[in-house]
Amino acid sequence: MAPSRRRGSNDAAQDVDASILQLGPEFTEDLNSDERLIALNLSEARLLMIEAMRQRKNEAAMQNADVNGDSFYEKMELDDPELLSSNPIVSKTQEYLSTFARFRDEETVNAVEHLLKSPENSTLHPFELAQLGSLSFGDAEEARYMIPSLNGKKSDDDLQTLVDNLRRFEK
Incomplete structure (x- = not known):
């Protein structure tokens, strides 16, 4: 996926490429900051x-x-x-x-959020978690294709388990 150009607040063009989580300054996690990056599904x-x-x-x-x-x-x-x-x-x-929206009621949305933010998914970027909660995948291979930044972060079996668990909550 080719990076796109984006204008920032200082009018300097920035490279944006979701496949490598280069999402622009709004999505940069500052580990020294008290603010957590939030991305919603x-x-x-x-x-x-x-x-x-x-x-x-x-x-x-x-x-x-x-x-x-x-x-x-x-x-x-x-x-x-x-x-x-x-x-x-x-x-x-x-x-x-x-x-x-994949999930309709508040109880289901909360259960999905709990699943996505569980310790076994702590290595995933908030953008990846939001995409996993928004997009519906048939299998782990499709999830990796749609969210290329997942490569190397979860094993095929772990990602398949997550995809299967998310599908159980669908409409």
Whole structure:
């Protein structure tokens, strides 16, 4: 996979190549920093957007009417159209995440996160973990093809076990 060029905040072109985890300054882990690098899979991003929309809708409802402490939007289903944003960009993002998120409910997303962040996966970069949580693979070979940076990090058997475990949580 050929590296692409990217403009940074200082307008200097930077080489970006996901196959070797050269992802740009936003994804560089500084081992001396207290901040952890976080990369979300599509299912996690979907849940965060839904929760943010719930909070916004509840705040608006509280300002406009007395709801007796009950939160109308907390009781709504995750994909209820009432939670969609009126902002077209946010709506398209929500639609994309609802379509392509592998894992639907919060319990499953938490179980997948626990699996991906287990000690046996501690050698994997947060970007690799996010890709493993977002993409669906038939086997370890396909996972290595789609995420080339996995080469040399996990044995075929260990990667196959991880792929199989992730598939058990799918929709």
